[in-house]
Amino acid sequence: MTQNNSSEALKIIPLGGLHEIGKNTCVFEYGDEIILLDAGLAFPTDGMHGVNIVLPDMTYLRENRHKIKGMIVTHGHEDHIGGIPFHLKQFDIPVIYGPRLAMALLEGKLEEAGVADRTEIRTVRPRDIVRIGSYFFVEFIRNTHSIADSFTVAIHTPVGIVIHTGDFKFDHTPVDGEFFDFQKLAEYGEKGVHCLISDSTNSEVPGFTPSERAVFPNLDRIFSQAQGRLLVTTFASSVHRINMILELAKKHNRVVSVIGRSMLNVIAHARNLGYIKCEDDLLQPLHMTHKLPDSSVLILTTGSQGEPMSAMTRIANGEHRQVKARQGDTIVFSANPIPGNTIAVVNTIDKLMMQGAKVVYGKDQGIHVSGHGCQEDQKLMIGLTRPRFFLPVHGEHRMLVKHSQTAQSTGIPAENMVIIDNGDVIELGKDSIRKAGKVPAGIELVDTSRSGMVNDKVLKERQQLAGDGIVTIAATIDGEGHLFSKPEVHLRGVVSAIERPVLQSKAEEAIAAVLRDRWKDFTRE
Amino acid sequence: MTQNNSSEALKIIPLGGLHEIGKNTCVFEYGDEIILLDAGLAFPTDGMHGVNIVLPDMTYLRENRHKIKGMIVTHGHEDHIGGIPFHLKQFDIPVIYGPRLAMALLEGKLEEAGVADRTEIRTVRPRDIVRIGSYFFVEFIRNTHSIADSFTVAIHTPVGIVIHTGDFKFDHTPVDGEFFDFQKLAEYGEKGVHCLISDSTNSEVPGFTPSERAVFPNLDRIFSQAQGRLLVTTFASSVHRINMILELAKKHNRVVSVIGRSMLNVIAHARNLGYIKCEDDLLQPLHMTHKLPDSSVLILTTGSQGEPMSAMTRIANGEHRQVKARQGDTIVFSANPIPGNTIAVVNTIDKLMMQGAKVVYGKDQGIHVSGHGCQEDQKLMIGLTRPRFFLPVHGEHRMLVKHSQTAQSTGIPAENMVIIDNGDVIELGKDSIRKAGKVPAGIELVDTSRSGMVNDKVLKERQQLAGDGIVTIAATIDGEGHLFSKPEVHLRGVVSAIERPVLQSKAEEAIAAVLRDRWKDFTRE
Ligand SMILES: [Zn+2]
Ligand SMILES: [Zn+2]
Ligand SMILES: [Zn+2]
Numbered sequence A, B: 001m002t003q004n005n006s007s008e009a010l011k012i013i014p015l016g017g018l019h020e021i022g023k024n025t026c027v028f029e030y031g032d033e034i035i036l037l038d039a040g041l042a043f044p045t046d047g048m049h050g051v052n053i054v055l056p057d058m059t060y061l062r063e064n065r066h067k068i069k070g071m072i073v074t075h076g077h078e079d080h081i082g083g084i085p086f087h088l089k090q091f092d093i094p095v096i097y098g099p100r101l102a103m104a105l106l107e108g109k110l111e112e113a114g115v116a117d118r119t120e121i122r123t124v125r126p127r128d129i130v131r132i133g134s135y136f137f138v139e140f141i142r143n144t145h146s147i148a149d150s151f152t153v154a155i156h157t158p159v160g161i162v163i164h165t166g167d168f169k170f171d172h173t174p175v176d177g178e179f180f181d182f183q184k185l186a187e188y189g190e191k192g193v194h195c196l197i198s199d200s201t202n203s204e205v206p207g208f209t210p211s212e213r214a215v216f217p218n219l220d221r222i223f224s225q226a227q228g229r230l231l232v233t234t235f236a237s238s239v240h241r242i243n244m245i246l247e248l249a250k251k252h253n254r255v256v257s258v259i260g261r262s263m264l265n266v267i268a269h270a271r272n273l274g275y276i277k278c279e280d281d282l283l284q285p286l287h288m289t290h291k292l293p294d295s296s297v298l299i300l301t302t303g304s305q306g307e308p309m310s311a312m313t314r315i316a317n318g319e320h321r322q323v324k325a326r327q328g329d330t331i332v333f334s335a336n337p338i339p340g341n342t343i344a345v346v347n348t349i350d351k352l353m354m355q356g357a358k359v360v361y362g363k364d365q366g367i368h369v370s371g372h373g374c375q376e377d378q379k380l381m382i383g384l385t386r387p388r389f390f391l392p393v394h395g396e397h398r399m400l401v402k403h404s405q406t407a408q409s410t411g412i413p414a415e416n417m418v419i420i421d422n423g424d425v426i427e428l429g430k431d432s433i434r435k436a437g438k439v440p441a442g443i444e445l446v447d448t449s450r451s452g453m454v455n456d457k458v459l460k461e462r463q464q465l466a467g468d469g470i471v472t473i474a475a476t477i478d479g480e481g482h483l484f485s486k487p488e489v490h491l492r493g494v495v496s497a498i499e500r501p502v503l504q505s506k507a508e509e510a511i512a513a514v515l516r517d518r519w520k521d522f523t524r525e
């Protein structure tokens, strides 16, 4: 039945995740059927005032909602699952297949958004194969990444096998003992991979990414040197890192208090599913630690990126109600700042140091490693799968270009790969890969505090208001265009070389003059 | 005459440049006399809407203007001279001594601001000694830095000799052949330096800073590989870099067109004074290059930091009227992004690449070196001067802390140094250094487009407007508090889950209700 479409091409349409790190969302379309791979969110950049979430433009999926047969999820990071609750408000997704941890996190999100009934969630295990619609089979292949329970997927399509790496590194000594399934990957390489779609995050970085375990001895050293309290911050989703921190806390006889909503959420789900292993009494609520000596306490917290509302930022600003930084504290930043967060992070570090804490941070401490493979890892991925066609994704433009150069260095011809942007329609045929058209691929900005969309017009208005401020004038005018009384001039956010009272009277004069000279123009219509 | 004050302490009061990189401004006060060292500006950070220049709070100098005897300037960077025209609007500075290039740049600024008559500018040469007021003698010592004609200064004060490094690196092969005056520095070390005030910019970086000349072979290689046009961007003030780019342009038979106001300004002054050497016909206006083959053209431009209005950013956005990036262009970023500018820079690079240009950027290219010494250079500075007391400046808090640790590793006792913040009053006595009080040291924000100050209130208003937008309501009310007609509700930058027409009618109802219920409250006063 699927065979009579064999002359057709598979359409691959990334709606997000290209020319950026974030909101990874990819459409696979064949005949009249669509499957989705991941649907993430991104965070706002400068000038996106009052926006806290950025989503891809979903016009194409709204218009083709009847084609959607299901979704596959590679892992539980926000840039891969964070968009799903928003999309489900606009269209149904019959079924979502994904790893247990990601699905547990997703279920919480869907319930919170009140859209849990718009889809059916099914968890998968390594080497599970699922059929979605009439054209697609998907096999889930265990990979290694900074979050536990992460997958590379092999998508069997009518044009051939497409491997999407998801986010990956090659970690030969994974903290959870779950090894990358090289055997399955190599088996596909032997059978023949038609196209490899691969993670470009670290394509500008030479060499290999070290194992997550490499941070263990360095954290151990820092923990053993700490005299007073330990405060440790990392990404809430870095399950392996959190596991090691808990193990080291136990080793150094410290109880752990977790603060920050997202970290509590991830730890609860990960413990529940066995991805984080620790005894109940290792974890203690904050108030229980007040009676303990400082040297028996470790506070694990969000805020490694200097996020304004996070626990660590509030501690640094002296605004956290229960925790104040103080002399004797050792504060560990077990994360590198993402570009764009650098200033926020170093400001946080400075403020903590000024309160007398010892702050351990920076690359030379060896307390953070990336969850994404570097150039040599990317070559190894290509070597294992030996694909005919190649599509670099999950990266900014120059990362995609660099990744394509790396791929060419391994022998894939330049004409067998394309550098794509969000919204590009890639047609993958039996013997060709090419860009063929474009679907809408802008961004949608969400102001969650008002549960509304910040459209371009609103954003432009906000930027103008921020740059210039606003002058409002209230004037009562009679039928002939004469002012009844002095107009009220009100300034907000306005700067002027003229002093305010002078400005006020100048504005009044100007209004009176305009009314006098141009009243007829106003009344004409 | 100066000797009867010998029991008094010298006051050192930094008004800017501490806990930040920028707006370096330092007060030296003894008896009833003040001299200033540098007066720079800083650039706005996130949330400073509509602000383009940040200045230190000058309250202390306004109140003590009668004490000001003069100013010394170390070099011509904006973070050392950019504040002077603004300050001269508030108080006179009898005399400003500084290097020729910095003074030439400063004179232009003073004329533009219309304050050239508020001071007297005097240029100095290496080893010049000037007397300012009754207590201070200052010797200018040639140093090496990213801008030409830069000085370290030895300030002879009644409590002893204070050496202020200014901004420095140790460049043994300076592009302009002007060597660091080690001999003079060592002579002071031999005589006895009471206090060293030293540049902390790179105190977190181990090792030595390479010579500016290290970029030459790498630029040479890139220039020789370029087939089409070359576009090169660097800091406008990097005189040595510009000199090398011009030399290489000549070598590779390219004429140079300079675009960007600040770069044209620096090059004009530096050529005039002999710090940039090139034949007249090497430099050509842009329109002259249109007739030449691409391989004979080099465009030297501002915008290495992705500044929104700069030439390179406008080229990347396709908004530059005369220059469009195109296939065959080689575009060279000979500068590293300053933290906070990273996103703007990589976005610019991506956009240029998407237009088909080859973009050369990044640390591994070896086309940028810092103008500030690293840890080993900082040790060498201490070794040459062997000061008794030590004051780290020009850096964020953790850089100052790190620099003080480096100083301790060279044998200066911890009690002979202080970590300071803007506004701290440091008393340097014959046998002690200590913090003694605080003067106002906030920031003043300038919106130059309106030549006005953005005070805290205006800034807060702008932040609120940006985050929330504004609702204005115009209603005509009779003497009894009844609405004459439907009120006009106007939204700007407002997001709401409710649709606009519904919101409008809800607002009208609410206004009518408030007027009905609370009219008496409004009229009572
Ligand atoms: Zn990702
Ligand atoms: Zn991920
Ligand atoms: Zn400086």
Ligand SMILES: [Zn+2]
Pocket (backbone or CB within 6 Å): B075, B077, B145, B167
């Ligand atoms: Zn400088």
